[in-house]
Amino acid sequence: AQKVTQAQTEISVVEKEDVTLDCVYETRDTTYYLFWYKQPPSGELVFLIRRNSFDEQNEISGRYSWNFQKSTSSFNFTITASQVVDSAVYFCALSEPTDSWGKLQFGAGTQVVVTP
């Protein structure tokens, strides 16, 4: 069963629009970690954020913000005032003790296309 679901395959926006990427996860563990990575066309995965299951505070970093809601098992990611450089595939990932802390379980990714 898919542990991390990113239902949006592709989102296309015009520059300066906001875009929200959904991530829904599944785990039986009470302690776990969630991550977001960006994969630009060059292919290298870029780490964006790590969040543990006990910290439900929303986080903002520049134009990026994250909304973590344990009640709905979601960890959504918003890019505000999108730019062409934001065009990439974005992955949500889960790390849990049941498997192995060092194993990241990735969703299928959401392709974001930002046009000028």
Added chain:
Amino acid sequence: DAGVTQSPTHLIKTRGQHVTLRCSPISGHKSVSWYQQVLGQGPQFIFQYYEKEERGRGNFPDRFSARQFPNYSSELNVNALLLGDSALYLCASSFRVDMTYEQYFGPGTRLTVT
């Protein structure tokens, strides 16, 4: 500081051959993980090594093996290559934080099996 380096960048092999991929982690990182990413999908975990010991293994056949050296660099070996092994192989260098690992990825090795 240098990031994660992987070699080679690209590789073309024939079915049945063997391949060795290499990874050098970020200085100070003691853990290396390997992932396979098939086109259009998210990365799939293959192995994690920490202090030269295997700490995790994904759902991959025994044709896949890896090791970590005293300098923390790592090799991923794949025997008896199949067409389905064609993928981007990503190495992640990581350090322990809280109970998990924060993983930083290299540029990957693109393997094509013909």
